[in-house]
Amino acid sequence: MAFRKAFVPLRTLNSLCRPKSFTQNISPQLPPLISSTRSFSSSPCRRIMEMSGFTESQLEVRDAIFKICANFPDDYWMEHDQTGEYPHELHAALSKDGWIGIALPEELGGAGLGIAEATMMLHTIAESGAGIAGAQSIHANVYATQPVAKFATPEQRQEFLPKLIKGEWRCCFGVTEPNTGLETLKLRAFAKKDGNTYTITGQKIWISSAQVAQKMILLARTTPLSSVSKPSAGLSLFFISLDKSHPGLTMQRIPKMGGRAIDANEIFFDNYPIPSSALIGKEGDGFKQILHGMNAERCLLAGEALGLGYAALGKAAKYARERVVFGRAIGMNQGIQHPLADAYMNLEAAKLATYHAAKLYDSSGKVGGPTQKEVGVAANSAKYLAAEAAFKSCERAVLAHGGMGYAQEYHVERYFRECLVPRIAPVSREMIMNYVAENALGLPRSY
Secondary structure, three states, X not given: OOEOOOOOOHHHHHHHOOHHHHHHHEOOOOOOOOOOOOOOOOOOOHHHHHHOOOOHHHHHHHHHHHHHHOOOOHHHHHHHHHHOOOOHHHHHHHXXXXXXXXXXXXXXXXXXXXXXXXXXXXXXXXXXXXXXXHHHHHHHHHHOOHHHHHHOOHHHHHHHHHHHHHOOOOEEEEOOOOOOOOOHHHOOOEEEEEOOEEEEEEEEEEEEOOOOOOEEEEEEEOOOHHHOOOOOOOEEEEEEEOOOOOOOEEEEEOOOOOOOOOOEXXXXXXXXXXXXXXXXXXXXXXXXXXXXXXXHHHHHHHHHHHHHHXXXXXXXXXXXXXXXXXXXXXXXXXXXXXXXXXXXXHHHHHHHHHHHHHHHHHHOOOOOOOOHHHHHHHHHHHHHHHHHHHHHHHHHHHHHOHHHHHOHHHOHHHHHHHOHHHHHOOOOHHHHHHHHHHHOOOOOOOO
């Protein structure tokens, strides 16, 4: 299928992403970023996007995802935010043509593209008006599967990943615990081996989509902290089933401020059994494995923050053009113009940092490519900058609307509630600054 009028399935896009195929198959009249069924006034024009250094595959991902998201208007997301209902329809639409497998191997049904394309996908979902909630509906399925794809056996990959790509399964990521927070190396959830079975005991918290997930990628301790030579040892990664009928598994939904369409949960394991075949890679290598997914998540969340910021800014600019006070559009006033222009420039700078980090991630592991530390500095910096830029845009969008910014019908209050997520999760601003100070500037460790 050529890129003309219709939405392009990802499996078709994958075959076109190679340079030779692109020149043969892409129509010279590429579809505009403005959907015919919905106006995405917040979208930067395609020419600006092209001048940002994006590849043709990234731009085609953007076009195709906007077309899907045109079927999910602002009122859809407002309703799901109010009811807390998971956006099953969006998940189904994205999985129908393989988008959930955008960064997973081709032989498993994925596209074999990079985190740069995946970042563009989540950026675009958020920018469409779906915000953080829309992006988070597939967030874990994109990044948490990266360690599985890299470290699992061929048999495990064939068993675990195709159904996730097809949308038959959803997965969540189980790392954070209530008593350890950012101290990942001090996790207490324990997987005890007995023959061909592990039993898990412990707690996890802030686990998104667990209510609708059939699977979890779980980090648990397999050797007591007191028995390891260094804190990063003794942690193991598992791909487990969530049998919600089992008495050893209990989950409790956490009421929260924003992104309410995506459930967040506290999960309790009490001698919950899993087969030993659920172990990914070697026992004790779990922390090294999840680092592969953590840098990917930083890039993806940066993209989501960007999308949210651009969506808010687009709403604010539209309102400022149309709202008349004292006989003139409020957008004529520099008191409105300058804060919005400043927010735009911050988003543009964060955008460059985000896709630079994604490019580094995709080139790591290659001869002469960046080290994991270099990728980590770039990915953490991008997440920080994008989160701050999104916060500025969302706050100023509310203020530009005046009193109507507080009204649900204008949607910017929803964006503002959601923009706090990238500032907090999965790592705080302060910990990012600690990391950058130590690893980019060579300063002594502060914690």
